[in-house]
Amino acid sequence: MSIAATQKRGFGAFLWDYITTVDHKKIAHLYLFGGGFFFLLGGLEAMIIRIQLATPENDFISAGLYNEMITMHGTTMIFLAAMPLLLGLMNAVMPLQIGARDVAFPFLNSLGFWLFMFGGILLNFSWFMGGGAPDAGWTAYAPLSTQSPGHGVDFYVLGLQISGAGTLMGGINFLATIVTMRAPGMTYMRMPLFSWATFITSVLILFAFPALTVGLFLLMFDRMFGSAFFDVALGGNTIIWQHLFWIFAHPEVYILILPVFGVFSDITATLSKKRLFGYTAMVFATILIAFLGFMVWAHHMFTVGLGPVANSIFAIATMAIAVPTGIKIFNWLATMWGGSITINSAMLWTLGFIPSFTIGGMTGIMLASAVADYQYHDTYFVVAHFHYVIVGGTVFGIMAALHFWWPKMFGRILHEGMGKLTFWLFFVGFHLTFFVQHFLGLMGMPRRYWVFLEDQGLDTGNMVSTIGAFLMAVGVVIFLINVFYTWAKGNKAPADPWDGRSLEWAISSPPPYYNFKQTPLVRGLDPLWVEKMEGKGEITPAEPLGDIHMPNSSILPFLISLGFTIAGFGFIFQVDHSAYLILVFAGIGLALLSMLIRSLKDDHGYHIKKEELEREAD
Amino acid sequence: MSHDHSLNPETMPQEPEKATLEGRNKFYGLWFFLGGETVLFASFFGTYIALRNSTAGGPASTDLFGLGLVFAMTMILLTSSLTSVYAMYHMKNNDFKKMQLWLAITAFLGLSFLALEIYEFTHYIIDYGFTFRSSAFGSAFYTLVGFHGGHVTFGIAWLMALMVRNAKRGLNLYNAPKFYTFSLYWHFIDVVWVFIFTVVYLMGRVG
Amino acid sequence: MTNNTNTNHVDSFEKRKKKEEMKKQLISFALMIGFTIIAFIAVAADVMEPMFVVPLILILAVVQVAFQFYYFMHMKDKDHEMPATLMYGGVWAAALTLAGLILIVWW
Numbered sequence: 001m002s003i004a005a006t007q008k009r010g011f012g013a014f015l016w017d018y019i020t021t022v023d024h025k026k027i028a029h030l031y032l033f034g035g036g037f038f039f040l041l042g043g044l045e046a047m048i049i050r051i052q053l054a055t056p057e058n059d060f061i062s063a064g065l066y067n068e069m070i071t072m073h074g075t076t077m078i079f080l081a082a083m084p085l086l087l088g089l090m091n092a093v094m095p096l097q098i099g100a101r102d103v104a105f106p107f108l109n110s111l112g113f114w115l116f117m118f119g120g121i122l123l124n125f126s127w128f129m130g131g132g133a134p135d136a137g138w139t140a141y142a143p144l145s146t147q148s149p150g151h152g153v154d155f156y157v158l159g160l161q162i163s164g165a166g167t168l169m170g171g172i173n174f175l176a177t178i179v180t181m182r183a184p185g186m187t188y189m190r191m192p193l194f195s196w197a198t199f200i201t202s203v204l205i206l207f208a209f210p211a212l213t214v215g216l217f218l219l220m221f222d223r224m225f226g227s228a229f230f231d232v233a234l235g236g237n238t239i240i241w242q243h244l245f246w247i248f249a250h251p252e253v254y255i256l257i258l259p260v261f262g263v264f265s266d267i268t269a270t271l272s273k274k275r276l277f278g279y280t281a282m283v284f285a286t287i288l289i290a291f292l293g294f295m296v297w298a299h300h301m302f303t304v305g306l307g308p309v310a311n312s313i314f315a316i317a318t319m320a321i322a323v324p325t326g327i328k329i330f331n332w333l334a335t336m337w338g339g340s341i342t343i344n345s346a347m348l349w350t351l352g353f354i355p356s357f358t359i360g361g362m363t364g365i366m367l368a369s370a371v372a373d374y375q376y377h378d379t380y381f382v383v384a385h386f387h388y389v390i391v392g393g394t395v396f397g398i399m400a401a402l403h404f405w406w407p408k409m410f411g412r413i414l415h416e417g418m419g420k421l422t423f424w425l426f427f428v429g430f431h432l433t434f435f436v437q438h439f440l441g442l443m444g445m446p447r448r449y450w451v452f453l454e455d456q457g458l459d460t461g462n463m464v465s466t467i468g469a470f471l472m473a474v475g476v477v478i479f480l481i482n483v484f485y486t487w488a489k490g491n492k493a494p495a496d497p498w499d500g501r502s503l504e505w506a507i508s509s510p511p512p513y514y515n516f517k518q519t520p521l522v523r524g525l526d527p528l529w530v531e532k533m534e535g536k537g538e539i540t541p542a543e544p545l546g547d548i549h550m551p552n553s554s555i556l557p558f559l560i561s562l563g564f565t566i567a568g569f570g571f572i573f574q575v576d577h578s579a580y581l582i583l584v585f586a587g588i589g590l591a592l593l594s595m596l597i598r599s600l601k602d603d604h605g606y607h608i609k610k611e612e613l614e615r616e617a618d
Numbered sequence: 619m620s621h622d623h624s625l626n627p628e629t630m631p632q633e634p635e636k637a638t639l640e641g642r643n644k645f646y647g648l649w650f651f652l653g654g655e656t657v658l659f660a661s662f663f664g665t666y667i668a669l670r671n672s673t674a675g676g677p678a679s680t681d682l683f684g685l686g687l688v689f690a691m692t693m694i695l696l697t698s699s700l701t702s703v704y705a706m707y708h709m710k711n712n713d714f715k716k717m718q719l720w721l722a723i724t725a726f727l728g729l730s731f732l733a734l735e736i737y738e739f740t741h742y743i744i745d746y747g748f749t750f751r752s753s754a755f756g757s758a759f760y761t762l763v764g765f766h767g768g769h770v771t772f773g774i775a776w777l778m779a780l781m782v783r784n785a786k787r788g789l790n791l792y793n794a795p796k797f798y799t800f801s802l803y804w805h806f807i808d809v810v811w812v813f814i815f816t817v818v819y820l821m822g823r824v825g
Numbered sequence: 826m827t828n829n830t831n832t833n834h835v836d837s838f839e840k841r842k843k844k845e846e847m848k849k850q851l852i853s854f855a856l857m858i859g860f861t862i863i864a865f866i867a868v869a870a871d872v873m874e875p876m877f878v879v880p881l882i883l884i885l886a887v888v889q890v891a892f893q894f895y896y897f898m899h900m901k902d903k904d905h906e907m908p909a910t911l912m913y914g915g916v917w918a919a920a921l922t923l924a925g926l927i928l929i930v931w932w
Contacts (some may be wrong), residue, residue: 116817135678168654176647179907180639203911206650207918217761218665227750227757228674229665235754239930240665247922249663294918298929306929496693599776600783602792633841636904649908653915659918664926685869692861700854703897707847711840805898809890815861816886820868824875 001294020553023513024091027113028409031088032402034117038042038080040476042123045073047473050382050433054466056454064449066551067135068152074138075156078252079163080120084389085398086201086259087112087170089336092409093401094174096504096511099183099520099527100190104176105169106551112169114561119163122568125156130572135446137255139249142230142241151572157220158568162561164209164216171205174198183503184542185522189283189503192502193276196283197615198264200290201255206293208251215244220358225574242304246297254293256390258286260397261328264350267404270498271347272339275526278331285324285331286430292321302373311370318368329354342498345419349400352427353392360388365440368611376477381441399423406486406492411510415490418482426475432468436461501526506539514548517541517613548608556594563591630712631791635798648799652806659810659817662765663817666758669820674753677746688819691734692811695770699808702801709797714788717797721781723815724804728774735767752760759818766814771808777798850884860885 018026049069052060061069067358095103126133130151136144144152178199182191191199219241221227228234230241269276276282298306298314332354341347363385367373376382399422407413440461445452450459496505503520504511506528518541524530531539570583631637636645670679693727705720739760743747750760777800864882869872875882895901900909 105647108647172647172650172654176643177648179646180642203914206654206911207915209656210654211922212662214658214661214665221750221757221761225750228752228754229669229757231754233674234752236671236757237668237672237754237930240668240926243922243925244661244665244928248923295921298925305931307931310929350769382890515698596779599779605794646907649905650911653911655907656912656915656919657922660922660925661926664923667923668926668930684876685865689861689865693858696857696861698853699893699897700850703847703850703854707843707850710843759867802898805893809893812861812890812893815862816882818884821879822877823868 004590015409017261017508017553018070018180019558020110020555022110022551022553022557024103024106024109024515025409025511026090028088030113030117032090032409034113034120035081035084035088038076038120039082039085040086042073042076042081043473043476045069045076046138047469049073049442050466050469052450053452054464055463056148056456056459057451059451060069064132064135066450067137067448068133071134071137071152072127073138075134075160076125076391077118077612078138078256079160080116080123082256082394082398083117083167084113084120086256086394087116089168089219089263089398089401089405090107090174090194090198090201090259093405093504094195095177095181096408096507096515097195097502098178098181098186099522100181100501101515101519101548102181103173104180105173107554107557107603108169108173110554111557112166113559114557115166116163118561118565119159119161119166119568122154122162122565123159125569126152126159126231134465136512140241141245141246142219142222142238143232143432144604145219145241146230147331151575153219154223157216157223158324158571159355160296161213161216162219162568164212165564166561167205168209171202171209174202183516183520183522184522186527187522187540189280190522190525190527192262193265193279193282193286194259194262196286196386197260197265198260201258204251204255204290204293208248209511211244212248212252214250220571224571229278239304242301243297246300246482248478250297250300251290251293253386253389254289256394257397258289259424260353260394260401263397263401263404264332264353266349266502267346267399267400268310268335268525270404270502271342271344271350271500272336273342274335274339275501275529276331277334277337278327279525281327282331288324292317292324296321299368299370301374302370303377309369315368315370319365321363322365329358329361329484344416345414345423346404346425346498348420349403350397352423353396353400353589356388356392356396356427356430360385360392365604375406376441378446378454379441380437380447384434384437384441387437391430398570399426404498405504407497408504408505409510409511412490413487413497414481414486414495418478419487422475422479422482425478429468429471429473430477432547433465433472434468436464436468440465464498495529498554501529503527503539512616513610514550517548518545519543545613547610548613549605550608551605552603554598554603557570557596562592563587563589563594566590625652628791630744631804632710634659634709634712634789634794636795638795639825641791641795641798644795644799645802652802656808659762659765659813662758663763666762666818669754672754672758673678674755676752676756677742677748678755679759679818682742682746682748683780685819685823686805687734687738688815691731694731694734695728695808695811698724698731699805700806701727704799706798709789709794712789717789718785719779721777721797725774725781726778728770728777728804732767732774735763735770754777762807763814763818766807766810771812773800773804775806776803783818850896853896857889857892860889 018030039400048061049066052058053065059173064511091109092102108384132150132152134140134148134152134156135152136148140153218229228236230236230238232238265276265282291354296314296318298310299318302311333487363381367376367382368387403414403419440458445458493509495508497509498505503522506520507516520527520539522543523540525541531537564587567584567587570580570587573580574584636642701720701724704725706718708716708720748756750757780793780796780800863884867878867881894912899905900912
């Protein structure tokens with residue numbers, strides 16, 4: 001399959017190419033597209049929430065619909081927007097950074113994406129069928145979730161189960177890739193920070209998602225098959241859900257933040273033209289955050305009544321996380337110190353991130369104090385805190401990464417002016433929206449309430465918050481315009497637009513589908529920079545030009561995911577009528593059959609011949 | 619390049635399961651997956667331990683569990699772990715026939731285990747009226763032991779598919795990692811069972 | 826693929842190493858069966874206090890599982906550093922999960 005053959009093709013062939021692709025760069029595009037779509041959806045839900053709360057006793061939407069909005073906003077943003085966008089970035093960049101031609105499991109990579117996509121679509125079908133979307137909050141605490149009428153929570157369970165399985169596969173894939181496929185000389189302690197973050201994040205995914213899987217199974221069995229895990233009358237215990245959920249969901253927030261720590265580390269070093277300050281400390285801080293991140297889940301449950309001993313242990317462990325996080329903040333500052341800083345869109349997001357995230361971290365320490373938490377719990381103070389870390393951290397990081405790596409991923413540079421405008425609108429809007437929510441919370445405004453009363457001192461703050469949300473929305477719209485503009489007539493990107501330091505900048509933008517014609521030889525931290533400093537400017541190959549082994553495309557991941565999704569619908573509706581069990585059997589049958597085909601049919605991939613590679617050389 | 623060619627003692631690497639990049643990827647990938655499975659089963663175990671006395675007036679573990687059947691099941695599964703070790707021993711010696719034989723024994727032992735487990739569950743349901751819906755204890759018991767049984771079932775299906783697919787062509791560097799990863803998975807199932815018989819059945823007898 | 830200098834001498838050395846390995850695995854199997862029998866007898870005999878029996882059978886289980894991992898699954902061999910690291914990570918996360926669900930679930 002040569003490049004010329006794939007050049008001219010219709011839309012059908014284009015679609016088929018993407019549905020069957022196992023190329024990590026194309027899967028990254030899919031993730032970015034899917035995650036971006038759900039980000040807009042979740043943003044729309046956020047706007048509806050803010051419109052409802054703009055004025056006191058508003059009745060823009062009904063109370064029931066409001067519950068559905070907050071649930072779907074949280075669930076969508078965490079599982080279907082932030083995670084896939086990050087997985088997309090990892091897919092696009094990590095293999096290039098470590099000098100690999102592909103990931104360890106290209107087939108699983110594709111399967112992971114399609115499971116996520118179908119899970120997300122399944123979840124959002126709840127708007128149209130089965131009596132409304134899930135309405136028990138993104139935390140779905142039992143017994144609220146076991147008692148919730150209609151099929152909303154059933155969609156939540158199945159949608160997250162399917163997309164969660166996809167994420168787990170993604171995690172294992174990245175781990176194996178980094179362990180086995182680093183280029184010669186690319187030792188662990190020479191990996192760029194983003195690759196390190198990918199590695200650690202994958203470890204977190206591997207250990208955190210199984211707890212969610214189990215929690216979702218228990219909830220599914222209780223709602224659909226009459227088990228009694230959370231049914232107190234039969235000896236059940238609702239605290240089990242809270243534990244399982246937070247054992248997953250606390251590491252989950254580190255899954256969201258660690259990759260962008262990596263993004264900011266790479267951007268800061270590149271755009272300050274300095275080696276990252278305290279590389280080793282940065283790596284160990286990442287590991288330490290991940291390690292501590294597993295032992296703090298109960299700080300979400302301080303008011304449950306676990307007792308003073310448990311609360312104290314979890315409070316102290318939580319506060320300890322501030323130490324490695326502080327190390328990182330100071331290392332970024334020190335990297336910039338005395339550097340020759342280029343202030344472009346990517347750098348603006350980085351500069352905006354540091355104070356914003358620090359505020360979020362500080363309120364995190366406040367919340368970690370178990371005694372004080374009795375006051376903050378379930379108020380807008382908490383809402384403000386987690387939006388400061390997730391928007392001020394993760395979303396800023398994703399935006400920075402998109403501006404930074406867009407040329408590498410799509411071959412064109414995003415428009416700078418629009419990029420800066422997006423940043424300023426979003427940055428100002430973000431602080432307007434959420435800063436004031438700290439005080440609304442301290443004044444006693446509870447989260448998740450449909451309306452608030454007039455003249456309680458909450459009117460102005462809520463109005464300000466809504467105005468800020470609109471500014472953020474305008475910022476996002478301008479970013480979208482920027483994307484379309486760049487796609488249509490953006491400047492073609494050179495291989496190395498930012499005077500980069502790591503391997504991804506050593507190959508063309510976008511990279512050829514085999515990434516590296518010859519596996520690169522890595523001679524130090526920031527390998528491209530090392531070569532630039534020695535006056536070579538290009539990477540030394542580690543091998544002579546030879547045949548390159550590539551994996552075959554496959555439709556099976558799509559079919560497996562489709563099968564599980566059909567089975568998901570079957571599970572949801574078999575409660576109403578057992579005829580729907582046919583869907584369960586048909587769906588699982590399709591998935592298992594596809595898996596069997598995958599297992600039985602040998603797939604050795606194909607080779608790009610040496611002669612063909614030589615012909616492509618300019 | 620030519621990893622479809624059958625192996626002979628001359629070209630046989632010492633560790634055929636890790637001789638190719640694909641093989642190493644499979645090897646690491648499955649190990650990492652097992653790391654995640656550890657947390658999965660820990661969550662089931664934790665749930666079970668939290669709910670093991672929540673019988674809601676229904677049958678309790680001391681009423682239900684007999685040791686004889688569980689001992690038999692344990693011996694069968696432990697032995698199947700050893701037989702898969704033998705299979706891997708013969709794989710490394712490039713003796714395909716013997717490997718298939720030991721794998722067949724492994725599958726047979728797995729099936730026997732499964733049969734006993736099904737008998738056990740029906741026994742509880744029919745003779746004691748103890749079901750998935752009886753109490754939180756019932757839900758937790760059937761879920762934990764049932765998920766293990768599901769893993770055994772999947773393992774047997776996987777093994778059968780591997781054996782049938784490769785029956786005619788013998789061992790090569792393409793399928794050696796597949797057999798090896800299966801054996802890792804199978805040992806892990808055994809590990810989980812060790813904790814099940816200890817925590818569920820033996821501790822359930824002690825009360 | 827990977828070329829080994831397969832002279833007969835090396836071959837017989839490898840064979841002996843594998844035999845040796847197999848012997849170790851048989852010994853660990855015997856120990857595992859032994860531990861299992863001890864655990865069952867300890868419970869079936871019904872003569873010890875639960876406070877004593879429960880830790881005993883848990884320790885026997887952990888040791889037995891260590892044999893599975895280190896001998897049957899070769900975690901003691903080289904090339905198993907990463908698997909071992911991730912497995913211990915999983916055990917750590919599992920221990921925390923268990924601690925949470927056992928110690929701070931109140932009813």
